[in-house]
Amino acid sequence: MNIIEAKNIKKSFGDQEVLKDISFKIHPGEVVALIGSSGSGKSTLLRCLIDLEKIDEGTILMEGKPLVRDGRYSDKKAIRELTSKMGMVFQQFNLFPNMSVRDNLMLAPRLVKKESAEVLEERCQRLLQKVGLAPKANAYPALLSGGEQQRVAIARALMMEPEILLFDEPTSSLDPELTGEVLQVIKQLADEHMTMVLVTHEMGFAKEAAHRVIFMDQGCIEEEGTPDQIFNHPQKERTRLFLMSSYK
Amino acid sequence: MDLYQYFMKVIPFMLSGMKTTLALGAVTILFSLPLGFLTTLGVRSRFKPLSWLLEAYIYVMRGTPLMLQLMFLYYSLPYVPVIGKLFTMNRFMAASVAFILNYAAYFGEIFRGGFLAVPKGQYEACQVLGLNRWQTMTRVIMPQMFRVALPSISNETITLVKDTALAYVIALPEIMHAAKAAVSRDAVPAPYLYAAALYLLMTFVLTLVFKKLEQRYRLQEK
Numbered sequence: 001m002n003i004i005e006a007k008n009i010k011k012s013f014g015d016q017e018v019l020k021d022i023s024f025k026i027h028p029g030e031v032v033a034l035i036g037s038s039g040s041g042k043s044t045l046l047r048c049l050i051d052l053e054k055i056d057e058g059t060i061l062m063e064g065k066p067l068v069r070d071g072r073y074s075d076k077k078a079i080r081e082l083t084s085k086m087g088m089v090f091q092q093f094n095l096f097p098n099m100s101v102r103d104n105l106m107l108a109p110r111l112v113k114k115e116s117a118e119v120l121e122e123r124c125q126r127l128l129q130k131v132g133l134a135p136k137a138n139a140y141p142a143l144l145s146g147g148e149q150q151r152v153a154i155a156r157a158l159m160m161e162p163e164i165l166l167f168d169e170p171t172s173s174l175d176p177e178l179t180g181e182v183l184q185v186i187k188q189l190a191d192e193h194m195t196m197v198l199v200t201h202e203m204g205f206a207k208e209a210a211h212r213v214i215f216m217d218q219g220c221i222e223e224e225g226t227p228d229q230i231f232n233h234p235q236k237e238r239t240r241l242f243l244m245s246s247y248k
Numbered sequence: 249m250d251l252y253q254y255f256m257k258v259i260p261f262m263l264s265g266m267k268t269t270l271a272l273g274a275v276t277i278l279f280s281l282p283l284g285f286l287t288t289l290g291v292r293s294r295f296k297p298l299s300w301l302l303e304a305y306i307y308v309m310r311g312t313p314l315m316l317q318l319m320f321l322y323y324s325l326p327y328v329p330v331i332g333k334l335f336t337m338n339r340f341m342a343a344s345v346a347f348i349l350n351y352a353a354y355f356g357e358i359f360r361g362g363f364l365a366v367p368k369g370q371y372e373a374c375q376v377l378g379l380n381r382w383q384t385m386t387r388v389i390m391p392q393m394f395r396v397a398l399p400s401i402s403n404e405t406i407t408l409v410k411d412t413a414l415a416y417v418i419a420l421p422e423i424m425h426a427a428k429a430a431v432s433r434d435a436v437p438a439p440y441l442y443a444a445a446l447y448l449l450m451t452f453v454l455t456l457v458f459k460k461l462e463q464r465y466r467l468q469e470k
Contacts, residue, residue, distance in 0.1 A: 050376055051375075052372055052375065052376070080378065083376070083378070084378045086376070087376065088376040090369060090372065090373065092367075092369050094367075094369035094370060094372060094373035095373075096370065096373070096388050096392075097392065098388070098391040098392050098395070107377075107379075107387060107388075108377035108378060108379060111379060111383050111387070112377065112378040112379060112383075156377070157376075157377075160377060160378065
């Protein structure tokens with residue numbers, strides 16, 4: 001079954017149409033890169049999947065269950081249950097500045113999943129190890145570099161054991177020398193068959209890590225295919241133009 | 249009578265004035281902080297009539313002199329037909345109500361600024377992690393809001409200590425009242441200086457306390 005299936009999504013901000021009839025599917029274990037120029041609607045699309053934005057028309061199914069069907073949203077409880085299977089990593093990290101790294105990781109699972117302290121402590125250790133930040137468990141976010149903050153944010157999302165992780169331009173606010181460490185963590189997750197959707201400007205990374213690339217332009221999916229198809233043999237003129245300008 | 253003797257003679261009188269000043273200040277802080285917080289929540293409420301009503305309240309409280317509000321509550325409210333009798337208060341009660349209402353409006357505005365300083369991303373992070381509204385507010389937003397608001401709260405509290413002198417106009421026996429009485433009775437300048445020293449002492453202690461609080465909340469971040 002598809003983890004996510006979106007059918008004929010439409011969304012406007014005021015009289016500006018940002019998503020025009022978008023349909024796609026995400027399969028389990030798949031890594032999908034959403035690329036396109038700023039304003040093409042890719043971030044908005046991602047935010048709609050996890051209910052940070054509401055769509056106007058269309059259907060979003062999560063493991064076959066409707067988050068919204070034909071523009072009508074399910075009740076709050078159902079939405080919570082569906083979005084709780086998704087994790088999200090933001091461009092601006094959005095760590096809680098008033099908490100240590102450990103508390104950032106522990107807060108939500110403790111309050112929401114109500115798991116035992118030992119289980120959470122163990123998972124917290126393991127995930128910090130995984131993102132290479134075990135020694136920083138007691139540090140506060142303000143003392144970490146951008147790359148470290150983003151890796152904490154990824155660990156925090158993983159604490160909830162999501163079935164799919166959404167990344168909204170995870171490296172766009174990082175200094176160039178710090179993007180590598182974050183991309184490496186994402187690559188590692190891909191190797192472990194984590195299902196992921198990435199909005200990214202890192203073409204090299206999309207080429208290397210994604211199974212499928214979706215190119216968006218002006219609120220539409222212009223072209224999609226394997227990285228080889230999109231990057232080496234783009235069919236559409238717009239895709240070619242975008243790729244040329246982003247390699248400059 | 250030398251200066252020392254005079255000081256010893258007047259100071260008990262002044263200290264009892266300070267007790268009233270402190271009591272008024274404490275009651276005001278105790279009630280106006282939570283009330284101010286509720287005011288902010290109300291202003292931010294999606295229920296528009298409540299929001300408008302509270303904005304009007306803030307506008308009136310900030311737009312008229314505190315002295316007028318004091319005099320109105322103590323001197324003219326009892327003359328209002330029908331309800332006037334219900335609102336006849338003693339001096340301390342009237343002063344407390346006036347100060348609490350006035351300061352709640354100011355604290356409300358301070359908290360509002362604090363809320364505005366918390367980035368939208370913090371709410372979004374809470375939402376995608378599955379926190380409910382209450383958890384989001386109490387665990388994530390309020391601690392950050394409070395840290396931003398603290399310097400302004402400190403400033404406002406020091407202003408409050410000095411503002412209590414306005415209760416002089418309804419003859420509440422606070423520091424200024426005691427000083428004025430001593431100056432008139434004894435025809436000496438010293439009592440006003442003693443009053444100044446007492447105000448400075450109180451604001452000094454408050455400054456220290458708030459510095460410590462701010463340090464503690466800053467330390468949490470580093």
